[in-house]
Every structure is written in structure tokens, then in C-alpha cells.
Amino acid sequence: MAEPFVFDPANEVHARARRRLETEQVAWFGTNGRDGYPHAVPIWFLWRDGRALIMSEPETAKVRNLRADERVLLHLEAGHDGEQLTVLRGTAAISAEPASTWVERIGEAYTAKYDAWLQRLGLTTATMAERYSVLIEVTPHKLIAW
Template sequence: MTTTDALSSHEPVVDPGTEFGKHVTERFRKDTVAWLTTVGSSGTPQPNPVWFLWDGTEFLIFSQPDQAKLRNIARNPRVSLHLNSTETGGDVVILTGDARIDPEGATPPEIVQYTRKYTGGLVDIGMTDEQFYSSYSVVVRVRPDRLRGF
């Protein structure tokens, strides 16, 4: 198992200069679904599948307003984010960190990158990009401070 901790809040936890970091970065580029786990009001973990974009430092996630995950993040910003493993439990990627609601929203370049990554997904759910960004109008950013996996 590989574990990486950020030494400071400004230092990325994924180092693409390492073999594991390269592999994880490629997974972030190719994988389309991650599991965001927030903590519910009862203290119970609440996993939700999400689409995401990784910029090398944080994850960008869009959410519909008035979702439990947003209330959970407002109450407790500590979250985990993990990718699906293989059928036999290999290729594990788990991150922990802090999530925040970004009232500024996504930047135009982020929207372009996100739309490019999820063009097929938008077709699959029967939405145009305009419909998606109107419905999923809340931006969540997750800055991981720990990565582990194998």
C-alpha cells in the first residue's frame, strides 16, 4: 500500500513524478465516476457517486442544490473520495481531505474541460451541457490531504 500525506495545505498530495502518482493521475483523467463520502448528521458515512475533474490540486464536482451532501459538507467538511477498484479489489485509490462549496463557481476553462470529459455522459443522461450546468449549479471543491492505495 502506498500512502502520501500533504506536508502543507499548498502541497499537492498526488506526485505525478512517482510511479504511483503517475498511475493515479491517469486514473483521474480516465475514470468518470468517483465516490464522494460525506458525514451525515447522525455521524453515518454517506457515499455518493459523482463526476469530477482533477486539476492537480483539487477536485471539481458539480451538485444539484439542496442535496444532503451539501448540508453534510457545510456541517463537516471532512470527506473521502475514492475510485472504483477492479473486480478483485485491486487498483485502490482513496483520498481524504476537505470539501467546500465554492460560491464563485467554476471558471470558463474548467467548464470547457469538464464538458469535454463528460460529453458522452451528458448524452447518456439526455442532457445538454446548458441543461446540466443549470441543474447542477453548485460547485464543490475537494482538496485532498492524504492519498492511499495500491
């Protein structure tokens, strides 16, 4: 298996990509479908310790696909000027931690990032985690960016 990708803070493209991963609220998450076709969905995510953390309902296609194939893409929009491509190619794993444990660990940061959206939906991070009880941990192995 490939080594996890490490951002070089002295590299302008790496630094910009990392800033976007820390602040962007929506990304496209791509998995390999069992039928051989790619499957991509918009997701909320939290960038933490060099990984993207995604909360998911347990019975989604992305979770089923990950159980069969760990290879994934995480793709940000092209930026305001259309010239800031950021794609991570990597692997993903479904956390064995129960939702209550990982909510304790990341809940404050998740709430800080998504509180306005959660409020519009009448949710809190804790109530969202009850429904989106699977935590997907994405480890990047390659950055495609400019």
C-alpha cells in the first residue's frame, strides 16, 4: 500500500490545497461501485491529522462500496477562479469506533465548521451522529492540484 501523502508547507500548491481542505464545507467523495462504475456524492467532511473524516448513514452506497474496495477520491470544487483544482487519491476505512466516541473526539470542531448548516436542518452534531453513525476515515496517498 502507498504511504500517506504528506503536505509540504513550503510548496505553495500544497499549502493552498491544505488550507482549502481545512475550510471548504463540501467535497465530492468518489468510490468504486460494485457494478464497476464510479460513484460520487457530495459530502461534509472534517480535515484532521492529515485525514478527511466523513460521517455517513450506515446503509449508503458509499459505505457498501468501501467494504468491497478501499480506493477513493476526495475532490474539492475548482475554487472561485476555477483554477484551484484539489483532488486527493487515497484509501478509506470505516472506523470501528462507536459514534459516541468519535463525536466526543471531533464534535467541537465539526460543530464549529457546520453549525449554521446543522441549525438550518434542526440538528446538532450529536443528533446528526445518531443517524450518520458511520465514520469514514480517508487517508490521502496522492495530491493532484494546481
